[in-house]
Amino acid sequence: MREPLVTVRNLKKYYPIRSGFLGRKNKAIKAVDNISFDLKKGETFGLVGESGCGKSTTGRMLMMLTDPTEGTITFEGKNMLNLKGEQLRKERRSFQMIFQDPYASLNPKMTIRAIIEEPLIIHGFKEKEERSNRVDELMKLVGLNQDQADRHAHEFSGGQRQRIGIARALALNPQLIIADEPVSALDVSIQAQIVNLLQDLQKKLGLTYLFISHDLSIIEHISDRIAVMYLGNIVELSTKTDLYAQPLHPYTQALISAIPRPDPLDKREKIVLKGDIPSPENPPAGCPFHTRCPKALDKCRVEKPILSEKQSEHFVACHLYTQP
Amino acid sequence: MSRYIVRRIVQLIPILIMISLFVFLFVHLIPGDPARLIAGQDATAKDVAVVRQKLGLDKPLAVQYVIYMGQLFQGDLGLSLKTQQPVIQLISERFMPTFWLSLFSLLWALAAGLVVGVISATKRNKWQDYLGMVFAVSGLSLPSFWLGLMLIQLFAVVLGLVPTGGLDSWTSYILPSFTLGTGIAAVIARFTRSALMDVLKEDYIRTGKAKGLPRSRIVWGHALRNAMIPVVTMTGMQFGFLLGGSVVVETVFSWPGLGRLLIDSISYRDYTVIQAEILLFSLEFLLINLIVDIIYGFLNPQIRYD
Amino acid sequence: MNQVVGVHHSVAKNQKSRSFYSLFFAKLRKQKLSFAAGICILGLILVAVIGPLLIPYKITDVDYEASLQGPTLKHWLGTDPYGRDIFSRIIAGTRISLSVGFFSVLIGAVIGSFLGLIAGFYGKWIDSIIMRISDVLFAFPGMILAIGIVAILGPGINNVVIAVSVFSVPHFARIVRSSTLSARTALYVEAAQSIGAKNRRLIFYHIFPETLSTIIVYFTMRIGTAILTAASLSFLGLGAQPPSPEWGAMLSSGRDYLETAPHITIFPGLAIFFTVLVFNLFGDGLRDVLDPKIKD
Amino acid sequence: GCGTDKGGSSKAVSKNGKDIVVGLDGNFISLDPQDTNDNLSYTGEKTMFEGLVGFDKDMKVIPVLATSYKASDDAKTFTFKLRKDVKFQDGTPFNAEAVKFNFDRVSDPKSTLKRHSLFAIIKETKVIDEYTVQFKLSDSFGAMINTFAHPAGMIVSPTAVKKYGKDFMKHPVGTGPYKFKSWTQGGDLKVVKNTDYWKKGQPKLNSITFTPIPEDGARVAKLQTGEADLIFPVPLVQAKKLDGKNGIDIHITDSIRQLYMSMNTMKKPFNDVKVRQALNYAVDKEAYQKVVLNGIGSEIDSVIAPKVQFYEKQTPYDYDLSKAKQLLREAGYPNGFSATIWSGNSSEQIKAMEFLQQQLGKINVKLKVVPMETGTMANKIWSVSNPDKAEIELYYGGWSPSTGDADWAIRPLLGGSSLPPASYNTAYYKDTKADALINQGLQSADSTIRGKAYAALQKKIWNDAPWVYLATQKNVVGVKSYLKNMYVLPDGTMNLNNGEIVD
């Protein structure tokens, strides 16, 4: 078994809702509610779930862009949450992020060169020549044409921009890349280009990915292990093959069955869930999924199931599988 | 709802205290000795000293502030240094004329501004739009004192239609309200136009069209109500302008209102009156904006006050 | 909450590979009125710079025999009570009014924008303090604040500049704060933060340029207000000192002659009106082109 | 006035009813004559109150509530005989007790009345009999009778003062032809006919409403539209144009207000009399009248105006630039110098300063014009306790001695004891000889002695030239032609008591 690169334990993020007299805090959005997982060196860890379930929040906490309410994130033995100021800034080199929106994540006022060069400047690469060479190298790596370096982002297509974003993320030779829906905004034909690029880079550079997506097909294609999130909780965590071959959690089952398949002859019965995803401001008691679960038991309404290993490397949080 | 209002009013208190301190320092920073001014041109140095002591101006500033605030909390605004009249009385005599003036100015400004704004937005880039906006920008660019003087010449002196100034009958309100409201009408018109233009680009307007609704229904029913939401907020902010503008307009039109009282009080360094009046202006401004927020809540169902 | 896939596509794909500036000018040119106003502003600036060299009379040339004349061929806009040429004075006054407008707004913009950036970026108590103070200044009618400041500092054009800039500060602080708040959540700012950029870099390198268009638009629009306020102060006798041909002061001294010699009030009034008008029109156009949402 | 022979363009106007509106350029501050220090308030008060003595059209002292008076030679004791047929408007009888009450009130050192200093010299007021009253002064004071004629010497009802206390100023009761009706601070004052007035057949109007209209244009417009029947002052620029139109008559009458530019005689270069005289020669006084006063003013030929008691004509300084330049050269300023001039920020004051700037520019004296807001200026002038520290150089101002007497016209402005902050000697003129003459005039009630002293004093000051003498002002009133017998006194207060409407 490979070494864990990052260990996440009991991570929580509650966003306070200010209301009441003189803006006292008395409610919270439980965006991420106590999750734990490991990222192993060199793997692609897929995080999948529907809108608002806390995927981005998890990614942002790993990037230290948001402070967790509770929990630990350990990287190479260091608890990242204890780092402050300059130390933290230095440590950031090992963690990089690729964003969903290739348009908004590039400063429209900067040239491509300036964007890719920025991490180098920030981290003290003084030699101009050295930086320039590195930029050229990176652009080649992600498949961008070097003579376009002095143009602005708006002159590029979505796929090209996403490549720029990837080049920036790679500039400092990071170990972990958090890709928050890196292809959701792209057209299918382009999406495939980027996914392929990410896979090639992983092979070439030995990167570890945390790959966030709501698209189960993409997640299946790219990930080694997958965690399914629902309302701030991980409801199932397993290797790719296990998860798709034998989804345990009713939510995962519904999710997989709901994916429209590009094959008109494949006329499966779908599991169409009733109702909406509850608001994280006001999550249901007990199992967060019980309100929509076709197999809900009485117990599910009161007791929250914990994530436990049902089969080897296959974790699920569901009362259906807790032995009496 | 009422809890919300109470809370908002409670929140005003610290701001008002800050304003009071600010005003107090500000007023005392203005060079000029009220005792000297009140004692008069031919007063001797001794007369001045007597007056100073009588007015309590010989005490240290901090002490004066504490005394002032103490009185204020008991609802006592003190006596005018100049006339020895209770400030509250001076101000209450002047309050209504200024209040009505502001209100009429605001009302006509709203009416005119909305109409011009809506026409401009719906006839975008047509002559109506250009005309409306030239009018609006002109309104914004006219020095109000100049406009006032010109209006007096034309309508009161040459045509004799309305009084030239002072407050005698309802006709007295026409010119000053018009002068004071012009700038705001212009702002409202511009703002309505741009808010409405933004709203007309919204998806739900397209939905309305897809339902087959007639254009008038879409503009006046669906778009304007949404466009009003930012317009209302902005109108509240304009109130500050209105209060400041009343100083100038009241001078031009010999209006027996607070603006002129303020100018007079400043030249006499009548501290108590200046302080009270600026506090009143600020309070008025804050309250108006509170009301605006409440109206905002009615217009925008997404805001819940609880 | 739901990601809207591909929302930006059509916008972005429209943009041709043109530079920001040529795009900007092309758009601005379409705003015909504003474009014309922009040319007028250039004209005004030209007049401000070289006008004093071209005027037919010195602005201090008095001729009591020729006082209060209406417009003639000799004196295009007539003469004032001292027989000075009003046309020359208005031309010479352009420089004063424009610089009052420009500098007062500049000072206000620099300080206000800085405070707005800080407040918007750091939030929390820094934001509260800055915004509460600007609330206080807001609740204080601007004209009255200006009167007070001039009363403290004494009259004179420099003090008018200070007074007007003081009450521009909270306006800039507010709008810059709100555009900072939105720029702060922009993904590219987060991206820069995630590669380890310091706050200073985030604020001045990434966020500030984003607020710049708002600042520029508001700047041009405020210039008009500033010129008007300065003129009002002069009208109340708190502004420029004689024999300065500041328009507000000219207007103020001419108001006694409103009936007997209206030209000495009308022309400086028109000069103010025209100048403020073109700045407002230009600001409007800029706003439409740069598209910041300014609530004013 | 000059409004009589305009003929043609004048369209006849008439008035229904006997209620008139008077437009004034400011607000009344007080209606208690003993607690008033502005002329405007006196204009209103004079309809309701009367003094023992008063002034006629030419500032000559005339009896009003007193029938006669006698002064002792040492100018220390003054005895008045009172009218017997007078009652206050609230029914209180007017008698020696009432007079004593009034002067005890104002001369009490503990009184915080604004006019205390004017009457502080009264040591004692004695009731001799019901209609005779006697004042004893603590010091000789030749100008005392003029002081009694000052509007601050008007008699208020003791009953009303006791009743209203501090609020008396809002509930004035006197003996005058009109009774108080209503007043809002900063707004209108309305007075109505006193039907029990002691002068039979008076007053002739039912009511007078005073309305403040500070803005010149608005005030004129009110007269034009007939919303006001009388306005004062009429802006000088418009006087000529208004006259005869819309049934308006413009009355231009003499004033005792002198317009001057004072020079700080303790400061270089104005400590040199040659410089001061040079400046006097350098200013074209005719042009001043034309440009600044719009031709409404008269030549100045003494430090006090002709209508002031003991006036003595001097030889005016002609407009003579070469003489001015020569004097400057002699004083050691061949290339001129720079100086700062202060005044208020009214348009007239600014205009005057600008004019002076232009004039003195011709002899290379460069002025920096600083118009100041009233409060600031007062502060600048009075914040100095030591003449050496005085910042003031040149000051443009005007002075109207409300007692109509030479003493009050000179002492506060040029007396050695009047340097700021004590009083208004902005010229910092302190001359032993002049001070001695001032005292001579002060210590006698004998008009020949006083006359001589003031003649010498005027000559001395004229030649010492602490001021650039500019002009004597005129008062300009605008009235509708149906309104008669209302006039402005030279001191700038108005007497409306005889006013009547004639068709």
Next chain:
Amino acid sequence: MNDPLLKVSHLQTAFVHDNHVLKAVNDLSFSIRKGETVALVGESGCGKSVTSLSIMRLLSEGARVLNGSIWFDGVDLLTLPEKEMRAIRGNDMAMVFQEPMTSLNPVYKIGKQIEEAIIYHKKVSKHEARTRTIDILRQVGIPRAEAVIREYPYQLSGGMRQRVMIAMAMVCEPKLLIADEPTTALDVTIQAQILDLMKTLNREKGTAILLITHDLGVVAEMCERVFVMYCGKIVESNDVKALFADAKHPYTKGLLNATPKLGQHVDHLGSIKGSVPNLNNLPEGCLFAPRCPNVMAVCQEKVPELELIEGGGLCRCFLHKRESVFQGGDF
């Protein structure tokens, strides 16, 4: 049953700027029969929305139909006076938009927004309108319909709002429903609900549906026929089964390859090189030529026509050129 309900022929819609014309839809033809479900697929920016807005005549300012005709139920929509067009919109032909979050007026209650259309088109009483509103809300599967009509849009989730939008479109029982990416903004589980709903409505009410989407999965699940668009033109069309079984156009093939399929397990996804050309800067010849793996010399010179291919479909490609040129008959 064979009459087309909607017949779009040679439609050309462009954004007209002062100095240039951007043809967003260029010579587009297709038709829909009564009760049929037809898909228009294509990548972002290929002109799907512009097509639907052209049909509804809701194009924004600056966009204009330059050429072509649109026949709907026997009338030529493009020559209809605005007033009559209004009577058709929302009544005979309704539309659902991509963004359920912003397509409802935030300041009006749900009920009012639906009733408005009924009252306007059907001239019924308020009360009747209300009954129908509650009825339709129930039909689109909204629980508590009586309560929901008194709620504001912000109180509803995205899926609920999209149901409301569909209810609003369906309430006058239109003959044709145009759904422009109705589920793109929704989550998979919610998408499944909405697609389910549309299928049911189609089945029960016989409403024809023009489904616009970029998701081939959705197409496969929902539609009977498919039109594939690329750069404002139709490049291939066929019966859904035929198309998925044997796509002819290289672009269609590329799309199908690039779509990840569950359980497929390939190392690399198929991808199409390059990116969609800019409308400002379209290539000569076949628009797909620069990205085409099978490009030939002729492709860069001539524009291929849409031609009938074996198996009944149409394809715009020189690879599949046959002797008989498509003449614009029934397709």
